[in-house]
Amino acid sequence: MEGLLLQLRNNDKKVVTENEAENIANEKTKGKGKLYIVGIGPGSVEHLTVKAKDVILNADYVVGNDTYLDQIESLLTNQEIYRSTMGKEVDRAKEAVRLAENYVTVMVSGGDANVYGMAGIVLEVAEKNEISVEVEVLPGVTAMLASASVLGAPVVIDSATISLSDLLTPWEVIEKRLKLATEAGFIISLYNPKSRQRKSNFENAIEIIKKYRDGSVPVGLVKNALRPEGQEYIVTTLDEVLEYNDWVDMRTAIIICSEDSRVWESEFGSKIITPRGYHKKYEY
Numbered sequence: 377m378e379g380l381l382l383q384l385r386n387n388d389k390k391v392v393t394e395n396e397a398e399n400i401a402n403e404k405t406k407g408k409g410k411l412y413i414v415g416i417g418p419g420s421v422e423h424l425t426v427k428a429k430d431v432i433l434n435a436d437y438v439v440g441n442d443t444y445l446d447q448i449e450s451l452l453t454n455q456e457i458y459r460s461t462m463g464k465e466v467d468r469a470k471e472a473v474r475l476a477e478n479y480v481t482v483m484v485s486g487g488d489a490n491v492y493g494m495a496g497i498v499l500e501v502a503e504k505n506e507i508s509v510e511v512e513v514l515p516g517v518t519a520m521l522a523s524a525s526v527l528g529a530p531v532v533i534d535s536a537t538i539s540l541s542d543l544l545t546p547w548e549v550i551e552k553r554l555k556l557a558t559e560a561g562f563i564i565s566l567y568n569p570k571s572r573q574r575k576s577n578f579e580n581a582i583e584i585i586k587k588y589r590d591g592s593v594p595v596g597l598v599k600n601a602l603r604p605e606g607q608e609y610i611v612t613t614l615d616e617v618l619e620y621n622d623w624v625d626m627r628t629a630i631i632i633c634s635e636d637s638r639v640w641e642s643e644f645g646s647k648i649i650t651p652r653g654y655h656k657k658y659e660y
């Protein structure tokens with residue numbers, strides 16, 4: 377600011393007040409900002425895309441909640457940081473859009489920003505408030521893919537992701553989707569299985585799925601998939617999955633497989649395989 381003030385004085389021989397100089401500075405930078413909504417993947421920097429890493433390193437501002445900012449802490453060297461807490465998504469979105477009018481701003485979102493992430497609310501806030509800002513969404517590895525990779529090849533065919541959080545979606549809608557996705561034969565990945573307030577959603581969901589799918593199908597449960605610490609997984613069946621009910625928490629994703637899926641046991645552990653159908657056409 378000082379520099380700009382002096383420059384104006386010398387070049388234009390016109391004295392401006394601090395306030396005027398600030399307004400000029402704002403005008404000069406206005407429109408130079410950009411908002412990146414960045415999926416940071418399952419929780420370790422090595423699973424970020426190269427572009428996501430690049431954009432974070434070069435941002436003026438990084439906006440996110442504590443959990444996600446902690447996951448990329450090693451990249452936060454000289455950017456300004458705007459921290460917010462879980463449940464304050466709307467405030468965070470407003471702040472990011474406001475900052476992006478003038479600064480290169482990154483809004484971080486866990487996994488992928490399109491999968492129960494921040495992409496939607498950020499665009500909604502910009503649209504509603506008629507803030508014209510350039511937005512680029514960068515994809516990240518979502519929990520379904522991170523967990524599938526830990527389990528082997530459980531997904532491979534058509535699949536559905538269903539969040540069991542009824543904070544923004546009524547439980548009746550979730551129940552209907554569980555029923556129809558199961559009936560239609562989709563592999564089902566369950567997100568947000570439990571929270572302190574919603575202890576029974578996971579159990580209720582499994583009871584619905586069991587009505588429409590054979591109890592012997594493999595089920596994989598993965599906690600902290602691809603995170604540097606705390607990764608654990610369990611391979612079981614639909615009939616037996618509720619034995620692990622107490623183990624399931626908000627850091628867990630669950631993949632319910634199809635009647636064609638199977639478990640391959642080897643000396644290196646259990647891998648779930650959902651065949652795509654090659655065996656019907658080829659010998660191997």
Ligand code: SAH
Binds near residue numbers: 486488567629630
């Ligand atoms: N946008 C995120 C999902 C947010 S919803 C994504 O694309 O992954 C939060 C839920 O995602 C959690 O309750 C959990 O079910 C799942 N989740 C996120 N990261 C996970 C991880 N590393 N391992 C297992 N589940 C995870």
